[in-house]
Amino acid sequence: MTTDSSSTRVGHAPLKRFIAAALERVGLPQADAEKVGGLMADADLQGSDGHGAIRLPQYVKRIQAGGINTRPDIRIVHERAAMAVVDGDNGMGHLVVSRAAELAIEKARTAGVAWVGARSSNHAGPASLYARMPIAHDMIGLYFAVGNANHLPPWGGTSMLLSTNPIAAGIPAGDEPAVLLDMATTVTAYGKVKAKAKRGEAMPEGWMIDREGRPLLDPQRADEGFLLPIGGHKGYGLALIVGLLAGTLQGAAMGREVVDFNRDHTTPTNTGQAILVIDLKAFGEPQFFKAAVDRLVRDIRDSERLPGVERIFLPGEQSHERRRDYAEAGIPIATNLHAELDALARELGIDPLRTLHNPAAAEA
Amino acid sequence: MTTDSSSTRVGHAPLKRFIAAALERVGLPQADAEKVGGLMADADLQGSDGHGAIRLPQYVKRIQAGGINTRPDIRIVHERAAMAVVDGDNGMGHLVVSRAAELAIEKARTAGVAWVGARSSNHAGPASLYARMPIAHDMIGLYFAVGNANHLPPWGGTSMLLSTNPIAAGIPAGDEPAVLLDMATTVTAYGKVKAKAKRGEAMPEGWMIDREGRPLLDPQRADEGFLLPIGGHKGYGLALIVGLLAGTLQGAAMGREVVDFNRDHTTPTNTGQAILVIDLKAFGEPQFFKAAVDRLVRDIRDSERLPGVERIFLPGEQSHERRRDYAEAGIPIATNLHAELDALARELGIDPLRTLHNPAAAEA
Numbered sequence: 248m249t250t251d252s253s254s255t256r257v258g259h260a261p262l263k264r265f266i267a268a269a270l271e272r273v274g275l276p277q278a279d280a281e282k283v284g285g286l287m288a289d290a291d292l293q294g295s296d297g298h299g300a301i302r303l304p305q306y307v308k309r310i311q312a313g314g315i316n317t318r319p320d321i322r323i324v325h326e327r328a329a330m331a332v333v334d335g336d337n338g339m340g341h342l343v344v345s346r347a348a349e350l351a352i353e354k355a356r357t358a359g360v361a362w363v364g365a366r367s368s369n370h371a372g373p374a375s376l377y378a379r380m381p382i383a384h385d386m387i388g389l390y391f392a393v394g395n396a397n398h399l400p401p402w403g404g405t406s407m408l409l410s411t412n413p414i415a416a417g418i419p420a421g422d423e424p425a426v427l428l429d430m431a432t433t434v435t436a437y438g439k440v441k442a443k444a445k446r447g448e449a450m451p452e453g454w455m456i457d458r459e460g461r462p463l464l465d466p467q468r469a470d471e472g473f474l475l476p477i478g479g480h481k482g483y484g485l486a487l488i489v490g491l492l493a494g495t496l497q498g499a500a501m502g503r504e505v506v507d508f509n510r511d512h513t514t515p516t517n518t519g520q521a522i523l524v525i526d527l528k529a530f531g532e533p534q535f536f537k538a539a540v541d542r543l544v545r546d547i548r549d550s551e552r553l554p555g556v557e558r559i560f561l562p563g564e565q566s567h568e569r570r571r572d573y574a575e576a577g578i579p580i581a582t583n584l585h586a587e588l589d590a591l592a593r594e595l596g597i598d599p600l601r602t603l604h605n606p607a608a609a610e611a
Numbered sequence: 612m613t614t615d616s617s618s619t620r621v622g623h624a625p626l627k628r629f630i631a632a633a634l635e636r637v638g639l640p641q642a643d644a645e646k647v648g649g650l651m652a653d654a655d656l657q658g659s660d661g662h663g664a665i666r667l668p669q670y671v672k673r674i675q676a677g678g679i680n681t682r683p684d685i686r687i688v689h690e691r692a693a694m695a696v697v698d699g700d701n702g703m704g705h706l707v708v709s710r711a712a713e714l715a716i717e718k719a720r721t722a723g724v725a726w727v728g729a730r731s732s733n734h735a736g737p738a739s740l741y742a743r744m745p746i747a748h749d750m751i752g753l754y755f756a757v758g759n760a761n762h763l764p765p766w767g768g769t770s771m772l773l774s775t776n777p778i779a780a781g782i783p784a785g786d787e788p789a790v791l792l793d794m795a796t797t798v799t800a801y802g803k804v805k806a807k808a809k810r811g812e813a814m815p816e817g818w819m820i821d822r823e824g825r826p827l828l829d830p831q832r833a834d835e836g837f838l839l840p841i842g843g844h845k846g847y848g849l850a851l852i853v854g855l856l857a858g859t860l861q862g863a864a865m866g867r868e869v870v871d872f873n874r875d876h877t878t879p880t881n882t883g884q885a886i887l888v889i890d891l892k893a894f895g896e897p898q899f900f901k902a903a904v905d906r907l908v909r910d911i912r913d914s915e916r917l918p919g920v921e922r923i924f925l926p927g928e929q930s931h932e933r934r935r936d937y938a939e940a941g942i943p944i945a946t947n948l949h950a951e952l953d954a955l956a957r958e959l960g961i962d963p964l965r966t967l968h969n970p971a972a973a974e975a
Binding site: 325330332357358364401403404406414428430458484488492495496501523527529540543550551553559 | 689691692693694696721722723724725726728751753764765766767768769770772778780782790792794798822823824841842844845846847848849851852855856859860861862865866867887889891893894895900903904906907910911914915916917918919920922923924925926
């Protein structure tokens with residue numbers, strides 16, 4: 248959402264190529280580098296700018312430190328008609344989770360519903376990328392992941408045993424944009440705290456508390472406190488259940504086993520993710536379901552608003568609009584990020600990320 | 612949690628028999644009446660006292676008004692290896708959802724994972740009853756339901772198009788009690804607002820707002836406002852997704868189709884529910900998973916606490932303890948509820964609910 252004046256615009260294709268070139272240079276096979284590059288550029292395209300190109304320097308650092316396997320043998324370790332567990336062999340999370348999602352889509356086509364989990368995976372970008380994948384097949388996607396650093400204590404506690412463990416859901420609609428939820432189980436994501444710190448702004452009450460239970464408003468002091476779960480004990484419960492489903496069930500890290508990938512660049516994270524895919528065709532004619540979603544979406548959008556509210560949004564509607572706008576006008580890349588990517592390009596000896604001269608032609 | 616002095620204690624078996632006798636008297640076959648009676652008594656036994664015997668007068672009224680089918684033909688209308696949709700033929704929700712859960716357990720045994728939804732169902736009591744069912748089979752249960760009255764507008768809106776649509780999860784543990792989450796996607800459930808009104812207490816800020824968006828604290832004025840979702844727009848998104856999964860996907864009511872079963876006793880509610888069952892055996896040795904859950908539970912329980920916090924609870928731990936206590940000492944039934952049940956007994960010509968003379972022998 249960095250659309251302020253201190254940003255440049257880049258096209259999706261050049262961004263994808265740049266990321267792929269960097270990843271290939273540090274050892275990924277070309278096809279894998281392109282796949283990851285495409286997904287990371289997709290993240291930026293929908294405005295998930297905390298999960299796109301901004302992560303590239305960190306991924307490169309981790310790969311160079313030996314913390315990610317560039318030539319993984321991603322394989323199925325458990326399988327039944329409606330489930331599988333994929334071992335990612337410590338490869339890039341994007342490759343592992345895509346594989347899991349593709350397999351779940353394939354299995355759901357026959358079984359009606361399928362659950363595929365991943366272990367020995369890594370950070371894979373925004374949850375919504377994967378929850379969206381089944382939509383093109385007239386299928387619903389539900390996605391769960393264990394976050395890559397613990398910032399959440401149990402309710403009433405101060406030991407950070409839990410992460411922001413996100414939930415995402417992608418629901419096909421007819422003429423309307425798909426309903427697409429992507430939410431951390433904490434009031435805010437840790438990335439937003441870091442962004443507040445960068446901008447020198449205070450956090451609103453309710454985001455974090457300190458070790459005495461008092462509201463923590465200074466993002467520079469984030470290390471002294473922890474994130475708050477949504478709905479108090481409810482969000483704590485959700486974060487725990489998501490972690491058990493995406494982590495423990497797959498044989499992946501959970502609780503104190505979670506590696507903080509911001510501080511530790513070499514220990515395999517054994518990240519766990521899981522996707523549930525539901526084939527609409529098993530439940531009747533997909534067009535009836537999609538027409539019902541359209542009606543509901545319109546009922547909600549056209550419903551009465553609180554004073555001062557200009558518009559009621561459906562989950563995913565704003566990222567849908569950004570995806571359309573950025574595809575046309577280019578993806579904004581913050582100036583300081585662009586400088587960081589230029590430095591990375593020099594370090595790796597690859598071409599720098601090309602800025603759009605004519606933002607109206609993003610794919611030029 | 613009505614353990615105050617103005618309550619009497621009853622045993623689980625007499626409570627079940629009383630409910631079953633009432634339901635049989637208004638037309639349910641004996642086996643069905645006993646099944647519903649058992650599940651309603653189970654709700655009270657775990658302290659879900661807003662969903663147990665307290666609902667009996669309402670159910671009886673609805674049955675007598677012709678709003679529930681006492682002789683339903685509950686049947687499968689869609690089926691694949693890992694899914695089914697059960698049409699409840701407007702029967703008691705407890706019967707429909709139990710059938711769905713049993714079918715999902717059966718299918719998960721082979722497919723590894725199974726999703727069974729219900730439509731033309733009715734209110735079925737607390738979500739946790741059904742999320743718990745798979746646990747005895749070394750399976751995980753995830754349960755979603757559409758609430759039976761809309762109390763939640765979309766985020767920023769004032770039209771109550773959504774309900775408190777709950778999520779429940781049951782996760783088997785080893786020596787520890789199962790992890791059992793049961794949560795509305797609103798900050799509080801509407802039943803708790805009604806309880807505050809009954810006790811003449813104000814609501815805390817954050818439970819409800821009025822049509823101007825101001826905090827609503829007087830529970831007597833609940834009709835003038837609406838519940839708030841957990842985490843603001845996040846809880847709105849969750850309530851919507853749960854409704855799409857449990858309602859729309861099954862061909863059940865959602866959005867403006869939802870019938871307020873507190874005001875309307877005759878229109879079929881077409882309630883939707885869905886359960887996902889995951890067989891631990893498909894993911895490896897269940898004992899390894901359960902041992903990992905035990906470790907995590909102990910890490911959480913024994914972790915450092917905020918000042919003033921005496922104990923950190925796991926989801927489901929308190930209802931687990933109540934279940935044990937109430938099984939021994941009897942289930943507390945509030946005096947005014949007991950009087951209502953006595954009046955119902957006279958009206959139906961059945962034996963009144965027997966109070967425990969010796970609460971230590973609850974099953975006598």
